[in-house]
Amino acid sequence: MTARNITRFWEWGRKIICVGRNYADHAKELNNAIPTEPVLFLKTPSAYVREGSSILVPRYSSYLHHEVELGVVIGKGGTAIPQSSAMEHVAGYALCLDMTARDVQDVCKAKGLPWTLAKSFNTSCPISEFIPKERIPDPGNVKLWLKVNDQLRQDGCTSQMIFSIPFLISYISEFITLEEGDLILTGTPKGVSAVQEHDELQAGIEDVVTMSFRVEKQHQ
Numbered sequence: 001m002t003a004r005n006i007t008r009f010w011e012w013g014r015k016i017i018c019v020g021r022n023y024a025d026h027a028k029e030l031n032n033a034i035p036t037e038p039v040l041f042l043k044t045p046s047a048y049v050r051e052g053s054s055i056l057v058p059r060y061s062s063y064l065h066h067e068v069e070l071g072v073v074i075g076k077g078g079t080a081i082p083q084s085s086a087m088e089h090v091a092g093y094a095l096c097l098d099m100t101a102r103d104v105q106d107v108c109k110a111k112g113l114p115w116t117l118a119k120s121f122n123t124s125c126p127i128s129e130f131i132p133k134e135r136i137p138d139p140g141n142v143k144l145w146l147k148v149n150d151q152l153r154q155d156g157c158t159s160q161m162i163f164s165i166p167f168l169i170s171y172i173s174e175f176i177t178l179e180e181g182d183l184i185l186t187g188t189p190k191g192v193s194a195v196q197e198h199d200e201l202q203a204g205i206e207d208v209v210t211m212s213f214r215v216e217k218q219h220q
């Protein structure tokens with residue numbers, strides 16, 4: 001058996017753990033309270049989509065939102081990881097979109113139901129190439145941006161996160177054992193907005209990576 005290559009972590013079938021409302025300005029734009037503890041939800045690995053393939057609007061949604069986020073790729077697993085050694089568990093990063101069927105999420109929120117179909121449909125997790133840890137020496141201070149059809153919609157900095165990456169790794173691993181190849185989506189800054197069929201999304205981490213995706217309708 002050949003050793004698996006972390007640079008292709010999306011092929012490993014590991015967990016995608018998402019943090020919601022980790023930027024106060026985004027929590028506010030959706031009229032959510034500023035959290036006092038991280039809000040967590042999951043995507044399944046079938047949500048991954050790579051550049052060259054399209055983001056598909058699920059048939060059951062007419063209000064698909066983009067959320068640009070820094071993804072943290074776990075290199076060494078662990079349970080109850082202390083904050084002080086949390087960064088030793090990081091292999092690298094990926095630029096990610098947390099595509100969200102906002103209309104479905106709004107219904108789920110109103111009914112107190114889980115967000116699964118709003119957050120974890122096929123192609124709901126577009127990702128960049130793997131970014132080795134050394135290329136982002138300070139993940140708590142990188143600029144993220146997203147454009148729709150060349151118009152800037154999101155422009156934030158990870159320094160605005162409410163809960164830091166070491167805190168999130170420690171907090172999550174207390175309840176959910178982290179494994180090599182897992183991905184943590186660290187939440188989105190403000191500026192989320194709707195996308196439609198034929199839109200072109202471009203996103204980047206300043207000075208590190210860019211990626212682009214086209215939006216298409218899901219065919220029967």
Ligand SMILES: O=C([O-])CC(=O)C(=O)O
Nearest residue numbers: 019020021022067187188
């Ligand atoms: O759906 C939401 O707004 C929660 C979320 O994922 C985020 O804040 O990144």
Ligand SMILES: [Mg+2]
Nearest residue numbers: 067098187188
């Ligand atoms: Mg999100």
